[in-house]
Amino acid sequence: MPRTGFPSMKVLFATPELAPWMKSGGLGEISWSLPAALHEAGVDVRILVPAYTPLLAAFPRAKPVAEFAPAGGELPASRLLEAKTDSGVPLLMLDCPAYFRRGGTAYLDASGNDYADNPLRFGLLSKIAALLSSDASPLHWRPDVLHCNDWPCGLAPAYLKFMGGAKAATVMSIHNLAFQGIFPADTLAALGLPPEAYAMEGVEFWGKLSFMKAGLHYAQRITTVSPRYAEEIQTEAFGYGFAGLLHWRRNDLTGILNGIDARTWNPATDPYLPRHYEFAHLKGKEANKAALRQRFGLTAEASSPVLGAVCRITQQKGLDLLLDIGDDIALIPAQLVLLGTGDKGLESALSGMANRHPGQFAVHIGFDDGLAHLVEAGADIFLMPSRFEPCGLNQMYSLRYGTPPLVRETGGLADTVIDCNDATLASGKANGFVFGEATSEALLMAIRRAVAAWHDKALWHKLQRNGMVLDFSWSNAATAYKAIYAGLPTNGAKMKTAARTRSPAASTAEEKLAPEAGAS
Incomplete structure (x- = not known):
């Protein structure tokens, strides 16, 4: 009322x-x-x-x-x-x-x-x-x-x-x-x-x-x-x-x-998730990761985080930056799932990259609301390497779902994601990873930083908490x-x-x- x-x-x-x-x-x-x-x-x-x-x-x-x-x-x-x-x-x-x-x-x-x-x-x-x-x-x-x-x-x-x-x-x-x-x-x-x-x-x-x-x-x-x-x-x-x-x-x-609509995007009540969770009980997030891997045909590798992206597949969203570093990401090692539709040439190129790394990369062309929620919940790191982004909603969804976002410093991404470093960790503000130049090299460096942080479970838990307590209502x-x-x-x-x-x-x-x- x-x-x-x-x-x-x-x-x-x-x-x-x-x-x-x-x-x-x-x-x-x-x-x-x-x-x-x-x-x-x-x-x-x-x-x-x-x-x-x-x-x-x-x-x-x-x-x-x-x-x-x-x-x-x-x-x-x-x-x-x-x-x-x-x-x-x-x-x-x-x-x-x-x-x-x-x-x-x-x-x-x-x-x-x-x-x-x-x-x-x-x-x-x-x-x-x-x-x-x-x-x-x-x-x-x-x-x-x-x-x-x-x-x-x-x-x-x-x-x-x-x-x-x-x-x-x-x-x-x-x-x-x-x-x-x-x-x-x-x-x-x-x-x-x-x-x-x-x-x-x-x-x-x-x-x-x-x-x-x-x-x-x-x-x-x-x-x-x-x-x-x-x-x-x-x-x-x-x-x-x-x-x-x-x-x-x-x-x-x-x-x-x-x-964001905090009722629709809530990992504690989300009807699309196989397991609900909240900050105090994050085990449910691992169950969603397992479900995401199964849905996308990825292997269950304990040493590999899953990078996820849900967006229009266009140059604006920066996904073309992945094409030159696919092999490098696979060697980190890290897994990758992409959900979206858009430019046909870029769709084909990204699908080809995924086909070269079966079990490690997967691309779903199209949009599925339930699958979008599962990517937010099941991924470890959410990718938004946009060339420009007036506001962006997915980075706020991912913060709420305990999935630290990795973003380019532009638009609303810069207003919502605080880069992880010693100072921001000490202040309790760090909640993700930010890079500057719209280049494949800069994106790869940020991915490597994020994966290294993921292996430090205490640090990662802090990042998840810092994001999940934010009010984006x-x-x-x-x-x-x-x-x-x-x-x-x-x-x-x-x-x-x-x-x-x-x-x-x-x-x-x-x-x-x-x-x-x-x-x-």
Whole structure:
């Protein structure tokens, strides 16, 4: 139940993904967990997400609460469905069958190609998010804050900019700046945005239109998913063309570390594990290691730790760094299990490396949630050699599961993993292993350090304890986001007045809404 005793701030949380029904990465999990934590903290939050087929199947009793006529440009008619969730957070699903009732992922078809109409699909999501955050909304409930997540929601602050009347304050959250929603300039008219939006101080980006640029320029506050990443994206190396804009807006930019769902990721209760365990009783972890070896076809070697990785198999994640040092890892000796899918060439190369070391290395191409939990619990060392990592969740899972992570010093990995050395051991802060350069040599040196530490059982026990006692729950992030919301300049007072004076008939399902794009 949410805490009470103070007026509830109203927040519309707009997202293209929602776990477990539609997710391509961490955003889906965040979009479920953060609103739940905000709800617990007393925020009146509602999630806006496309009505994908799996979501419609999961919430068959969702009720229509509004209908929208074509929303300007080439954006089609749609409707809004409302459903109740177990977390207590109301779910608003944008239903447009031609756009969202498809196979594949949120962004890709079954063949792994971008949907050609992605700008229209997510333009519609952004437009409806903006409408619901303005005094043109058909709903009685009206948000004080519109919280937009990643490029698919980036046009919402732009739409609000060109709408008249009272409107919510806006927050734009960057989950991965590498994905920018870049489309041809002539998409502007199809999206129903006015010509003046296409400017350097607007949605224009190197002769094209960028959804991400729109959000970064027009939103009143910008957040990203770790303090280190907030610093990195202001540099040319990590800014992907937006470093200058983000540096210019640095006083409006805040890095807030993501949390994890401590109920789902708990080795003492995890239903996917053959044996539960906790810090005081770590024998269960050995049973999970045995189960992991059996599942991946590894030999039972008492002298070899198991290195594990669960991630998208892409260059970003740094797994290609393993290709030149596979033989060296085998000679340490250490075992290796990889779970993931992604770049076909890299998948093939890593599978080939595993085939050269049968019984010692194994690669599972694909994703299996239960197997992901088993890797976290059964591995001795968790690998995340990412070239960049805005936040990362798996290193926090592995810390909670007593599996010290080995990471590259970047983004949220640098904010959560403290390198093991004499000073950090003495202070009780060491919880993993960190390396700097994104090279195979640097990764190999870190693996050798970690394996040497694993052989020192007293030291290893300290590392496990230091990680397992850390609090990565979402309550910390929820508190930080509440502070961001509270500090926003807003027309909230005007919005609430408008909501009180509107006719109750304005919230009926029959009302159709089609404000002109670019109204001022």
